[in-house]
Amino acid sequence: MSTPTQTTKSDPSVLVRLRDLWNDYLPYWFMAPMVLVMLLITIFPGAYDLYLSLVEYKLSEPGTMGQFNGLDNFRTAFTSGGAVNSFTLTIIFVSGALALETVLGFLLAALVTGVKSERMKTFYRVAFILPMAVAPVSLATITRIMLNSEIGVIPYMITQYTPFAAPNFLSDIPLLTVMLVDTWNWTPFMFIIFYAGMSSVPETLLEASRVDGAPLWRRYVHVIIPYMKPVLFVAILIRLIDLFRTFGLVFSLTSGGPGTQTELVSINIFQTGFTFVDLGAASAIAIVYLVGIIALCNILIIKIGFEGVWE
Amino acid sequence: MTSKRSGRKRRNFIKATGVGLLGGLAGCTRGGDEASDGNGDGADDVDLSVSEFQDADIDWQQFEGSTINIGAVQHPWVDAIKPAIPVFEELTGISVQWNVLPEQEFRTKRLTDVSTGAGEWDVFFLDQVVNQFREAGWLQPLDPYFDDDSMYDEEWYTMDDLFEATRWQAHGGGYSDTWTGIPITVEVQTQFYRTDLYEEYDLEVAETLEEFVSNAQTIQENESDMVGTAGRGQKGYGMNIYILNTFIREYGSQLWDDYPDDSGLDSEGAISAAEWYVSLLQDYGPDGASSQTWSDVLSTMQSGSAGHIVSDANLFWPSLTDPEASDAADNIGIAKTPAPADGEFAPNAYSWQISTSKNADNSEAAFLFMLWASSEPTNTWLHLNSSAAFSVRQSVWENDEFRSRVGDNFAQVTLESLQAAAPDPFDAKYPEWGQTYSEELQTAIAGDQSAEEALTNAATAAEDTADE
Numbered sequence: 001m002s003t004p005t006q007t008t009k010s011d012p013s014v015l016v017r018l019r020d021l022w023n024d025y026l027p028y029w030f031m032a033p034m035v036l037v038m039l040l041i042t043i044f045p046g047a048y049d050l051y052l053s054l055v056e057y058k059l060s061e062p063g064t065m066g067q068f069n070g071l072d073n074f075r076t077a078f079t080s081g082g083a084v085n086s087f088t089l090t091i092i093f094v095s096g097a098l099a100l101e102t103v104l105g106f107l108l109a110a111l112v113t114g115v116k117s118e119r120m121k122t123f124y125r126v127a128f129i130l131p132m133a134v135a136p137v138s139l140a141t142i143t144r145i146m147l148n149s150e151i152g153v154i155p156y157m158i159t160q161y162t163p164f165a166a167p168n169f170l171s172d173i174p175l176l177t178v179m180l181v182d183t184w185n186w187t188p189f190m191f192i193i194f195y196a197g198m199s200s201v202p203e204t205l206l207e208a209s210r211v212d213g214a215p216l217w218r219r220y221v222h223v224i225i226p227y228m229k230p231v232l233f234v235a236i237l238i239r240l241i242d243l244f245r246t247f248g249l250v251f252s253l254t255s256g257g258p259g260t261q262t263e264l265v266s267i268n269i270f271q272t273g274f275t276f277v278d279l280g281a282a283s284a285i286a287i288v289y290l291v292g293i294i295a296l297c298n299i300l301i302i303k304i305g306f307e308g309v310w311e
Numbered sequence: 312m313t314s315k316r317s318g319r320k321r322r323n324f325i326k327a328t329g330v331g332l333l334g335g336l337a338g339c340t341r342g343g344d345e346a347s348d349g350n351g352d353g354a355d356d357v358d359l360s361v362s363e364f365q366d367a368d369i370d371w372q373q374f375e376g377s378t379i380n381i382g383a384v385q386h387p388w389v390d391a392i393k394p395a396i397p398v399f400e401e402l403t404g405i406s407v408q409w410n411v412l413p414e415q416e417f418r419t420k421r422l423t424d425v426s427t428g429a430g431e432w433d434v435f436f437l438d439q440v441v442n443q444f445r446e447a448g449w450l451q452p453l454d455p456y457f458d459d460d461s462m463y464d465e466e467w468y469t470m471d472d473l474f475e476a477t478r479w480q481a482h483g484g485g486y487s488d489t490w491t492g493i494p495i496t497v498e499v500q501t502q503f504y505r506t507d508l509y510e511e512y513d514l515e516v517a518e519t520l521e522e523f524v525s526n527a528q529t530i531q532e533n534e535s536d537m538v539g540t541a542g543r544g545q546k547g548y549g550m551n552i553y554i555l556n557t558f559i560r561e562y563g564s565q566l567w568d569d570y571p572d573d574s575g576l577d578s579e580g581a582i583s584a585a586e587w588y589v590s591l592l593q594d595y596g597p598d599g600a601s602s603q604t605w606s607d608v609l610s611t612m613q614s615g616s617a618g619h620i621v622s623d624a625n626l627f628w629p630s631l632t633d634p635e636a637s638d639a640a641d642n643i644g645i646a647k648t649p650a651p652a653d654g655e656f657a658p659n660a661y662s663w664q665i666s667t668s669k670n671a672d673n674s675e676a677a678f679l680f681m682l683w684a685s686s687e688p689t690n691t692w693l694h695l696n697s698s699a700a701f702s703v704r705q706s707v708w709e710n711d712e713f714r715s716r717v718g719d720n721f722a723q724v725t726l727e728s729l730q731a732a733a734p735d736p737f738d739a740k741y742p743e744w745g746q747t748y749s750e751e752l753q754t755a756i757a758g759d760q761s762a763e764e765a766l767t768n769a770a771t772a773a774e775d776t777a778d779e
Binding site: 260 | 418426443446447448538544545547597601607739742750751
């Protein structure tokens with residue numbers, strides 16, 4: 001009989017304690033579902049990736065699978081697996097495409113901001129963001145046909161309407177071609193963010209600079225760009241991270257070729273993992289890549305973000 | 312550039328872009344598993360009688376009530392056989408579930424299914440990775456089922472009717488003593504040429520490589536808006552090397568003279584073959600031939616921009632001769648792939664086979680499906696009632712009704728080519744060294760190294776890989 005009595009007596013205090021626990025840690029409870037999701041989709045796969053990078057995990061050799069092999073996977077990937085080449089190509093690709101997309105996105109935003117008619121502004125906004133709606137694989141499929149030297153419209157137009165001979169886009173300048181196609185696909189993203197940022201520059205500031213007699217370029221350099229710094233920084237950072245993840249477009253357009261001339265890290269990882277079925281080596285490359293991207297982004301945020309943008 | 316050429320280019324661009332767009336969008340929207348039952352129609356709606364299978368001394372009903380899962384790539388075979396599935400279901404009492412995926416997605420899912428031991432698919436398509444899967448211990452050999460009197464009737468099945476090349480491939484391309492699966496489709500390399508231009512320039516169909524080069528040269532020099540030939544240059548183990556391997560054999564060499572020590576890639580014959588193919592594409596191929604895939608080759612010929620396809624899948628024939636798809640539809644000829652004057656005719660053949668894994672729950676029921684699907688009645692019905700032209704059975708290619716549908720010349724060239732075919736032996740590490748070999752060849756076609764350097768590098772890479 002004593003047990004139920006004790007339970008009854010303790011019930012209110014349990015409830016109170018639970019309520020206190022809820023109230024005291026309210027922000028954490030709200031965060032919990034997201035933390036759980038992060039654990040499931042990021043932390044656990046990341047930890048498993050780290051484990052795979054340290055063991056023998058070649059699917060075609062099940063006899064040795066799971067044996068700890070230290071840093072052998074890293075050595076294999078970076079000495080004979082072409083990882084060094086793919087890292088170099090990725091840096092060139094990301095730098096080139098990011099620069100092009102940023103400059104073109106900014107120019108387009110400036111042009112549309114300068115348009116007087118609201119109707120035309122809407123038209124340009126819609127027209128300029130359309131390329132972003134095309135899926136990379138569809139874009140690559142269409143682009144392959146458009147660049148074909150025999151039946152493609154682009155070499156045809158160049159030969160027909162310019163004094164130049166059309167280059168062999170996918171075999172002579174493959175990396176540049178991939179960069180340009182990505183630029184066509186993703187400049188709209190930069191455009192739309194820059195346009196929003198440019199539209200939020202207070203009219204009073206622009207008015208003041210006009211009264212002071214500043215020419216257009218000075219207004220951009222001394223008023224608009226400084227005001228847009230946070231927008232510029234965030235857009236570039238997001239696009240930078242996204243560019244490092246480029247896969248479908250390049251895979252469908254060149255498969256990483258000719259030879260290994262467009263074999264970005266993402267393609268090298270795919271090839272190592274799913275063609276050579278060496279998940280250990282693929283994981284090793286992925287780990288180095290992930291750490292590299294996180295480090296680069298943190299340096300940018302700390303060094304440029306805090307000091308240069310949000311000082 | 313002539314106006315005729317300009318108009319044609321524009322038309323082709325619109326047509327090709329339309330096809331590409333639809334294909335791309337279809338690829339995007341289809342996405343995940345397309346699980347479905349065999350077909351909505353009943354067996355009675357199909358002109359294929361269950362009684363044709365009941366003649367066999369096989370206990371078709373022994374797995375009645377079970378269900379088999381088929382993992383398949385998007386392929387005309389699937390579309391062609393689906394209407395007949397109710398016949399199989401009525402015959403055996405086994406239900407069929409399809410999981411049809413785009414090729415790359417299919418490969419990834421297949422690898423996951425068999426390597427993790429999930430065994431979700433009882434039957435799945437298998438290709439060049441057959442020995443990789445076999446050596447990893449994932450495949451279920453079919454020999455015990457062939458030895459079981461209740462499951463196999465030798466006299467009824469007429470095994471000899473299957474092309475020898477396909478039976479050889481189903482034995483892991485000579486690397487396995489046991490059956491790794493049953494072939495369901497086969498394609499063989501043939502030559503395509505423009506009959507109107509051959510007539511105009513009084514050309515003879517090339518039987519030798521030298522004659523082929525001469526014909527390509529004549530067309531390229533006389534037709535300002537055309538290239539002499541088109542051929543696969545893109546890397547990948549199903550791309551440029553799929554074509555080159557034929558010429559390597561025809562020059563008297565072979566892959567893996569001695570596995571794993573001598574790949575044969577740096578042999579005199581292999582280097583001669585590579586030099587011939589590389590210079591052919593550089594001299595008489597389209598600009599940027601190194602990035603051409605099979606679909607580019609097909610489009611170039613369809614657009615009337617090339618005089619020949621030197622050697623590629625005979626399955627191009629319907630696309631090349633369809634007036635809706637091809638500007639050159641009325642002027643396409645087909646012939647056997649050329650060979651060196653002192654060489655041997657030995658075109659490449661490629662089969663899809665269906666296999667079952669050690670972890671599958673219903674491998675025995677799956678075997679009955681394989682047998683039914685590759686049997687003579689099913690094959691004949693399938694090829695007479697659809698646009699299919701990939702039968703693994705000689706009797707289909709000799710069938711008068713089928714020949715009149717696909718064209719006598721196409722059927723005869725295919726039949727003779729398949730009878731002489733010598734497919735590639737895909738060893739367990741072929742996906743790995745084949746990729747490197749194809750990259751080296753692509754670099755040579757792009758003009759960044761000589762064919763000899765490419766093949767020497769490829770040989771070293773192949774031997775190192777095989778030796779690991």
